[in-house]
Amino acid sequence: MRLSQLFFASLRDDPADAEMASHRLLIRAGYVRQIGSGIYSLLPLGWRVTRRVEQVIREEMDRIGCQEMEMPVVQPADLWRESGRYQKIGPELLRFKDRTGRDMVLAMTHEEVVASLLHDLVSSYRQLPLLIYHIQTKFRDEPRSRGGLIRVREFVMKDSYSCDLDTAGLDHSYQLHYEAYTRIFGRLGLDAIVVGADVGIMGGSLAHEFMVLNEWGEDTLVLCERGDYAANQQIAMVGKPEPPNEEPMATEEVATPGAATIADLARVLEIGADRTAKATFFVTGDGRLLTVITRGDYEVSETKLANAVKAYSLRPAQAEEIRAAGMVPGYASPIGAHDTVVIVDDLVARSPNLVAGANREGFHLRNVNVGRDFSPDMVTDVVNARNGDPCPKCGAAVALRNGIEVGNIFKLGTDFSIPMGATYLGEDGERHPIVMGSYGIGVGRNVACIVEAHHDQKGIVWPAEVAPYPAHLVTIAAAKEPRIAEEADGLYARLKDAGVEVLYDDRDESPGVKFTDAELLGMPLIVTLSPRSLAAGGVEVTVRATGERSVKPIAELEAQLRTAATG
RNA sequence: CGGGGCGUAGCGCAGCCUGGUAGCGCACCUGCUUUGGGAGCAGGAGGCCGCCGGUUCGAAUCCGGCCGCCCCGACCA
Structure with missing residues (x-):
C-alpha cells in the first residue's frame, strides 16, 4: 500500500481524551477514529x-x-423471551421496534x-x-x-x-x-x-x-x-482469620454520637474494625430488601451476594427503605428488624462479641452474637477477598x-x-x-491489549503475527534522485507480484517526518532506501522492536520478505 | 444515575472573567528552495465559536434549558 494513497492521517499531538497508551497510539497513528461514546470506526x-x-x-x-x-445481529425479542433473558437483562440489552411495531433486540x-x-x-x-x-x-x-x-x-x-x-x-x-x-x-x-x-x-x-x-x-x-x-x-474464596476465642458476653448499649461509619465507630470506641459488624443494604430486582452483615474490615461482594440470593440484579437500598424495615441507617443492625432478608458472612457468624448498630440514632450495641441476638436467614461467604488474605490452596498471601x-x-x-x-x-x-x-x-x-503490551515511546511495535504489513518501506530524497524512486517502485511492485504487500511511504516528505511516522505505525521492519543506503550496498533495514540496523542488498531483503510470507 | 471537567478549523489550544471585525501552532493548497530525524520563504483556503432560547444597539463572551464528549463513582455474561 502506498502511504500517499492510504486513507489515514497521523497526528502530531496526542488526542486530548485518550489516556491509555493503546487508545492514544491507535488514534495518533491513524488506525481508528471515535464516532461516539464507546463507538469507533x-x-x-x-x-x-x-x-x-x-x-x-x-x-x-x-x-x-x-x-x-454467521448469525444475525438484529433479532426478534421473542427469541429472548423464550430463554427468559429479555426479562432478566437490564438496559444494556438494546431494545427497539421495527416498522410493524414488533419488539427487536441488538444481540449481545x-x-x-x-x-x-x-x-x-x-x-x-x-x-x-x-x-x-x-x-x-x-x-x-x-x-x-x-x-x-x-x-x-x-x-x-x-x-x-x-x-x-x-x-x-x-x-x-x-x-x-x-x-x-x-x-x-x-x-x-x-x-x-x-x-x-x-x-x-x-x-x-x-x-x-x-x-x-x-x-x-x-x-x-x-x-x-x-x-x-x-x-x-x-x-x-480465600482464607479468613480465626476469630478470638471468647465466651459471649451480655449486650450493652453504648453511646456513639456521630459515629455513623465503621471508621468513626472504631475510633470512638477505640477498637479495631475487625471487632465490628457492618450492615450493608441492597434491594434485589424482584424487590427484596437484603440486610448484609460483614465484619467492619471487609467489603460486600455483590456478585457473591447476588448468587447467594439468586438475584438477577442488585442496587444499593435507599435510606427510606432501610427505615421502613425498622432499622436506622448509620446505626443499623438486624436486631429488631423486620421485612428484610438477613445474610450474614460466615466470619461474622463465628465471631463473638461484635459491636453492631442499636437501631437508635447515636447508639451501638457491644457484645452482639449472631444466633443469640438475631437469627440470620442465611450464613455464607459474601465478602471480597483482600490484599494479603491467605490463599485457599497453600495459605500464602494473595495479591x-x-x-x-x-x-x-x-x-x-x-x-x-x-x-x-x-x-x-x-x-x-x-x-x-x-x-x-x-x-x-x-x-x-x-x-x-496487543498495543498495550507492544509499544514504546515512539509508537506501536506490532508482533509480526498481527502487523498490518510486514515492512514499511521509506524512501529519502526520492524527488531529487530519480534512481531512489525507481528502485523503490521496482521493489514494491515485485513484492506485490509475489503476494507480499508492504507499506510504501512514497510521499514527498522530509526524512524526519517519514521516520517518525514509520516508528509510530509500528511495522516490524523499517526499510530505508536512500542515496546513502544505495552507496552502502542496498537498503537499510531497522528492526522496529530492537532498533537493530543492517544494510543488505535489495534482492536479499526481497527474498527474506517472500520467505517470511510463505513460511 | 451521582460527582467533576470540557465543547472555538482535521488535531492540540488561546480568546470568555471585563460584550464591540474569531485567533495561534501543527496539518491542508500553490510556487520556489530543501532531502538521513517532525525543513525554509512567499502566497492561500478552511469556522452555524455544540444546539435552542433570553438579556443587549451588539453575544464565542452574560443568563436559562438541552445535547455531546472525557474522568471518578455506581453498573458490568
Missing part, C-alpha cells in the same frame, strides 16, 4: 490488524473442529439463536457433538464506556458454542477451547493468565476468564503469590491486581437448551437436552 490500518487477529482466532478455532458460520451474544438452530436442525445423538462459531459485531449498551478501546459498546467478538450429548462431552469441548485460547493468546503476543470466574445467575457450572494484567483493567484479580490460586475477585478480560470460556449446561427446546433423541430412545458451552473473545479489545 476502524480505518484501513485498524481493519487490517483486526482481520489478522481474527485470522489467528479462525485458524485455532478451525483446528479444534469448530465450524464458522447468540445463545438463543444457537439453541433455536439446534432445535430446528439437531434431532439425533448421531449429529453431536458439534462446535460452531462466528465472528461478528455485538452491541452492549454499557452505562459508561471507558478506557479507550477496552470497554466499548459496539465491538467485534468471536463467540463459539459447544453442543454435546452430556456433561462429559461438555468437559471435552471446554478443554478444547481452553487449549485453543492458550494458543491464540500466545500467538497474539499476549501474556494471558487464566482465572476462575463467576458463572453468573444464568446458571452454568464452571467458567474461566483469560486475563491480561493491566493497570487500567476493570476486573480485580486475586492471585496467590506462589501461583497456587487465581480467581476473579467476584468469586474468589489483588487489575486485569482486562480478553476471553472467557463458560459451561452453560442446559440453561438455554431446556427452555428453547434444543433436544436430541438418544441411543436409548429418550429425548435429552443438548448440553452447551459458550466461549468468547473480544477482537477489538485484543487489538488494544
